[in-house]
Amino acid sequence: MxxxxxxxxxxxxxxxxxxxxxxxxxxxxxxxxxxxxxxxxxxxxxxxxxxxxxxxxxxxxxxxxxxxxxxxxxxxxxxxxxxxxxxxxxxxxxxxxxxxxxxxxxxxxxxxxxxxxxxxxxxxxxxxxxxxxSNKKTVFLILKDKEKESNFTNKMIEKKLLPISCDSYEKIPELLDRISPKCIFVQDKQDNLELNTFVTKHKSNILYAYIPILVMDTNNVPIHPRSIETDWFFDEFLTKMQAIT
The missing domain is CATH 3.30.565.10 (Histidine kinase-like ATPase, C-terminal domain)
Structure with missing residues (x-):
């Protein structure tokens, strides 16, 4: 060339x-x-x-x-x-x-x-x-309630966020090699073994551990185990997320 x-x-x-x-x-x-x-x-x-x-x-x-x-x-x-x-x-x-x-x-x-x-x-x-x-506005979504996904996604777009839906936890690491999202939003059952395994692996990866994970159960109630995220994140970010759900 x-x-x-x-x-x-x-x-x-x-x-x-x-x-x-x-x-x-x-x-x-x-x-x-x-x-x-x-x-x-x-x-x-x-x-x-x-x-x-x-x-x-x-x-x-x-x-x-x-x-x-x-x-x-x-x-x-x-x-x-x-x-x-x-x-x-x-x-x-x-x-x-x-x-x-x-x-x-x-x-x-x-x-x-x-x-x-x-x-x-x-x-x-x-x-x-x-x-x-943009890294500043991208959010990864894993929503178990697919009926609400379209409506939830549209509301995020209205808030100037760019939602990217993921079908499974296994796909997240591959996506993180390409895009660094603002956060990872998960809606799942609290006792889900797959979720717990994903969170543990994510937090042990020094390349991606800084990306926060916001976990809600299927009724949009925050799941707040200390291993997932710190208080400041839920105080500052959860309020914004609840406003659009």
Whole structure:
């Protein structure tokens, strides 16, 4: 990729704050950025520039890769992330490609509970934006009462929280490798062995033990064993959670 950048005499400009922190699988995120930058290089004119921006709001962190190349027609944008449907395309120096990198990038971003979008105009360039859940507002949910899950989730969204539902305790460690949530909210029976095992393992993992667990029983009554969390967390956070249940 470096040789292609040099060959086209492209300038790469970064607009990323020094204190930026992203929680994602390092290697997979590198793959996404590599694919997006390679795509921008492919369709950029010689002596052009590529911009990489980072912004964030209350629920998402955004990475945008912008080029000023040949752009993408409206006709092709709808199938851009479908490798079998987006067609064969040539770059400004005749580079070949079928869009497999974009398809893979979308799969990776979706695995992080994010999304990827494109804005483009022919002969004006393209902007690809990756949106990843913000660490500050993400909450993992394990709800045994599935009938209440949709309503509960909607209320959390109204409170500017980003809920991510998990089917089982076994999936939590895998998700924690990608996303660092504000907390883990669990609704389960108090004497559930699976729950107790999960809490014990979580608190013994030095990488994730700082992430608090809020445990409620199926009647939304707090379960407050000392091994799960400290008083300050329940005093400060439980009040907010009860207000939206």
């Amino acid at each position: 470096i040789s292609d950048i040099d060959r086209k005499s492209l300038q790469i400009e970064y607009y990323i704050p020094e204190d930026t922190i992203l929680t994602a699988d390092e290697h997979l995120l590198e793959e996404v950025l590599r694919n997006l930058v390679m795509n921008a290089v492919k369709f950029s004119h010689p002596n052009g520039k590529i911009e990489i921006h980072f912004t964030e709001d209350e629920t998402f962190q955004y990475i945008k890769v912008k080029d000023y190349g040949i752009g993408i027609s409206i006709r092709f944008q709808s199938n851009l992330f479908e490798p079998r449907r987006n067609g064969f395309s040539l770059g400004t120096f005749g580079e070949k490609g079928f869009g497999l990198g974009l398809s893979l990038s979308r799969e990776i971003v979706q695995a992080h509970f994010g999304h990827i979008s494109v804005e483009s105009e022919e002969n004006m360039g393209s902007s690809f934006t990756v949106a990843l859940p």
